[in-house]
Amino acid sequence: xxxxxxxxxxxxxxxxxxxxxxxxRSVRTGDAPLQLNEWDRFALEEAVLWKERTGGALTAFxxxxxxxxDALRRCLAVGADRAVRxxxxxxxxxxxxxxxxxxxxxxxxxxxxxxxxxxxAADDGFGLVGPLLAGELGIPSATLVNRLELQDGRVRCxxxxxxxxxxxxxxxxxxxxxxxxxxNEPRYVSILGIRKARKKPIDLLGLGDVGLDDRRVGEAGSxxxxxxxxxxxxxxxxEFLEGPPDAVARQVVDLLREKGGVL
Amino acid sequence: MSVWTVVEHRAGAMRDVTAxxxxxxxxxDAGPVxxxxxxxxxxxxxxxxxxxxxxxxxxVAEHPDLAGFNGAAxxxxxxxxxxxxxxxxxxxxxxxxxxxxxxxxxxxLDAPVVTDAVDLAWEDGALTAQRSVYGGKLHARVRLxxxxxxxxxxxxxxxxxxxxxxxxxxxxxxxxxxxxxxxRFVEWVQEAAGSVDIAQADVLVSVxxxxxxxxxxxxxxALAEALGATVSCSRPVVDLGWLPKERQVGVSGKTVKPKVxxxxxxxxxxxxxxxxxxxxxxxxxxxxxxxxxxRTAHYGIVGDLFKVVPALIKAVREARxxx
Ligand SMILES: Cc1cc2nc3c(=O)[nH]c(=O)nc-3n(C[C@H](O)[C@H](O)[C@H](O)COP(=O)(O)OP(=O)(O)OC[C@H]3O[C@@H](n4cnc5c(N)ncnc54)[C@H](O)[C@@H]3O)c2cc1C
Ligand SMILES: Nc1ncnc2c1ncn2[C@@H]1O[C@H](COP(=O)(O)O)[C@@H](O)[C@H]1O
Numbered sequence: 001x002x003x004x005x006x007x008x009x010x011x012x013x014x015x016x017x018x019x020x021x022x023x024x025r026s027v028r029t030g031d032a033p034l035q036l037n038e039w040d041r042f043a044l045e046e047a048v049l050w051k052e053r054t055g056g057a058l059t060a061f062x063x064x065x066x067x068x069x070d071a072l073r074r075c076l077a078v079g080a081d082r083a084v085r086x087x088x089x090x091x092x093x094x095x096x097x098x099x100x101x102x103x104x105x106x107x108x109x110x111x112x113x114x115x116x117x118x119x120x121a122a123d124d125g126f127g128l129v130g131p132l133l134a135g136e137l138g139i140p141s142a143t144l145v146n147r148l149e150l151q152d153g154r155v156r157c158x159x160x161x162x163x164x165x166x167x168x169x170x171x172x173x174x175x176x177x178x179x180x181x182x183x184n185e186p187r188y189v190s191i192l193g194i195r196k197a198r199k200k201p202i203d204l205l206g207l208g209d210v211g212l213d214d215r216r217v218g219e220a221g222s223x224x225x226x227x228x229x230x231x232x233x234x235x236x237x238x239e240f241l242e243g244p245p246d247a248v249a250r251q252v253v254d255l256l257r258e259k260g261g262v263l
Numbered sequence: 264m265s266v267w268t269v270v271e272h273r274a275g276a277m278r279d280v281t282a283x284x285x286x287x288x289x290x291x292d293a294g295p296v297x298x299x300x301x302x303x304x305x306x307x308x309x310x311x312x313x314x315x316x317x318x319x320x321x322x323v324a325e326h327p328d329l330a331g332f333n334g335a336a337x338x339x340x341x342x343x344x345x346x347x348x349x350x351x352x353x354x355x356x357x358x359x360x361x362x363x364x365x366x367x368x369x370x371x372l373d374a375p376v377v378t379d380a381v382d383l384a385w386e387d388g389a390l391t392a393q394r395s396v397y398g399g400k401l402h403a404r405v406r407l408x409x410x411x412x413x414x415x416x417x418x419x420x421x422x423x424x425x426x427x428x429x430x431x432x433x434x435x436x437x438x439x440x441x442x443x444x445x446x447r448f449v450e451w452v453q454e455a456a457g458s459v460d461i462a463q464a465d466v467l468v469s470v471x472x473x474x475x476x477x478x479x480x481x482x483x484x485a486l487a488e489a490l491g492a493t494v495s496c497s498r499p500v501v502d503l504g505w506l507p508k509e510r511q512v513g514v515s516g517k518t519v520k521p522k523v524x525x526x527x528x529x530x531x532x533x534x535x536x537x538x539x540x541x542x543x544x545x546x547x548x549x550x551x552x553x554x555x556x557x558r559t560a561h562y563g564i565v566g567d568l569f570k571v572v573p574a575l576i577k578a579v580r581e582a583r584x585x586x
Contacts, residue, residue: 011397013397013398013400013530014398014472014473014530014551014554015551016397016400017553018397018400018401020401027397027401038499095405097375097376119362122397122398123396123397124394124396124403125378125379125394125395125396126377126378126379127362127366127378127379128366128369128376128378130366131362131363131366131367131370132366132369132370132376134367134370135366135367135369135370135371136370139445140335140444140445140446141335141367141446142334142363142446143334143359143362143363143366144359144362144363156449158452159359159363160359160515161273161358161359161360161515162358162359162514162515163514163515163516163517163518164453164454164515164516164517165273165451165452165453165454166451166452166453166454167331167332167448167449167450167451167452168448168449168450168451168452169333169446169447169448169449170446170447170449171445171446172445172446175445181498181499181502182498182501182502185504222408223375223376223407223408223410224375224376224377224405224406224407224408225405225406225407225408226403226404226405227391227404227405227406228403228404229396229401229402229403230401230402230403230404231401231402232395232399232400232401232402232555232558233402234558235555235558235559236558236559236560236561237557237558238545238547238557238558238559238560238561238562238563239561239562239563240557240562240563240564240565241562241563241564245566245570245571245573245574245575246574246577246578248564248566248571248574248575249571249574249575249577249578249579250578252546252562252564252575252578253575253578253579253582255544255546255562256490256523256544256579257582259522259523259543259544259561260465260466260522260523260543260544261522262465262466262490262491262492262522262523263490263579263582263583
């Protein structure tokens with residue numbers, strides 16, 4: 001099987017102290033480490049598993065600046081044969097539709113059988129790039145897949161729905177799937193492994209190389225624009241319990257008595 | 264100008280989010296609201312009669328290829344109808360179904376699309392959306408390009424606008440589902456019930472990825488034992504194999520409403536919070552003062568759970584006289 005996986009490098013949102021930049025339209029992630037998007041780790045593992053099972057080839061794609069190359073190194077370290085990074089200064093903040101178009105152009109005429117994306121990116125959480133890319137490619141897709149089986153000429157996908165429900169759908173190949181976490185156990189990659197992968201080349205393409213100009217993907221081509229980032233609006237705002245652990249623990253015990261009727 | 268709401272249902276049953284969607288659609292002020300019901304043969308009548316108020320018109324399409332759920336078939340049918348009637352906005356839920364048909368529809372119509380909006384507004388002939396991003400740590404206001412039709416999905420549970428009562432005219436529309444979609448619905452599947460039902464527990468000690476590793480789950484188990492509570496968890500804890508799936512709280516796990524919910528090392532992603540926010544008393548322990556869980560919890564403790572929980576176990580044992 002000829003496989004393609006699409007990956008994004010994102011800040012660890014749980015650790016990041018995010019600051020909205022002065023222009024209000026970009027986010028500074030401080031010292032927070034960048035990492036391969038959680039959903040993409042599972043998509044990558046699934047792609048590598050199918051490459052191993054079918055004796056195929058795997059190409060990894062990323063739209064991003066040089067600082068995001070580690071995501072591709074990780075792909076190369078676990079089994080991708082080739083990595084492609086597309087970048088242009090016009091791209092930041094152009095939204096999922098532009099990213100999908102760029103990825104479509106980067107794929108070119110290469111006949112892939114199965115395209116894998118993450119179900120969503122941890123930063124913007126759109127869950128759009130995958131199905132929009134499938135639209136650009138004119139191939140069927142299934143989102144939120146948590147089980148994949150290959151059956152002559154098609155893939156049988158289980159999609160994860162809410163509250164313990166799932167649905168099974170068949171897709172004719174070539175097809176695109178977006179992968180939900182938990183579908184597999186992503187393998188451990190050592191720092192050494194990633195370092196070794198540094199020797200493998202990464203193809204770098206600009207918009208011109210993939211045959212796009214920024215009318216299709218720049219400010220004009222983008223159909224979604226982030227106007228402003230802001231701290232989240234006030235919610236229920238917890239009452240904070242302060243003090244050393246023992247003192248806090250006593251307050252919790254009181255709460256459990258009063259509010260919970262426990263103890 | 265009109266707004267369409269795509270009615271969400273599964274295995275013949277209406278999903279709660281439909282009421283939410285209709286309220287949102289009415290609140291948009293972008294024209295009268297049509298509820299679109301896509302269903303297999305003979306399925307629609309039950310759905311139409313159970314439809315929450317809020318629609319001015321109901322459009323019903325039945326077709327064998329619309330039985331079960333096939334996002335590609337839904338998108339194809341909606342695209343054909345939308346080309347005919349050109350609604351300003353097509354609104355769906357940010358659900359597993361919406362995540363499948365809405366982007367596919369946007370691709371077919373070459374329409375602007377936004378997903379997972381917590382709020383929407385119609386301004387000068389274009390849609391703006393408020394979105395919760397970076398795991399709930401920031402909000403983003405996004406503006407969509409003006410277009411004849413825009414596709415949007417909204418996060419369930421946000422609308423509280425009262426629904427106007429009244430009866431809507433029901434239109435049956437003829438639809439074709441193109442052959443060659445390359446996608447077929449096979450069947451619904453349901454997880455087998457586990458041996459523990461966390462939804463029955465009065466007190467839940469719930470652990471998130473912040474617990475760090477499988478061995479450390481013991482810390483939470485010890486607290487649960489001292490309290491006579493049940494252990495539950497967030498999704499990554501299940502994905503990592505630290506606890507079984509039956510313990511998972513969240514949209515893709517169980518919805519719980521205990522008297523007390525102790526959230527240990529859980530960041531507070533909406534897929535988690537939406538399924539525990541109605542607990543009587545929510546106490547969260549997180550080392551990050553900006554963790555979104557503190558906007559759902561009633562009480563918050565900023566700190567390392569490995570310092571707080573042992574102290575809590577001790578205090579609980581003392582209070583119970585079992586120290
Ligand atoms: C379609 C879909 C369905 C989903 N369904 C669910 C679902 O059903 N349930 C669910 O939970 N999620 C679900 N998710 C995932 C969800 O988006 C989040 O990724 C997930 O809830 C995060 O889990 P977490 O809070 O445990 O981990 P993280 O977000 O990684 O948070 C870990 C937290 O622990 C804190 N921490 C770390 N160390 C310590 C310490 N020593 N002491 C105190 N605090 C510490 C950190 O500050 C951080 O806030 C779903 C996602 C999708 C896309
Ligand atoms: N810049 C990018 N480069 C490559 N793939 C991407 C990029 N952005 C998103 N994707 C893919 O699309 C998925 C969903 O992203 P999103 O639509 O942003 O939520 C991710 O999990 C990736 O698989």
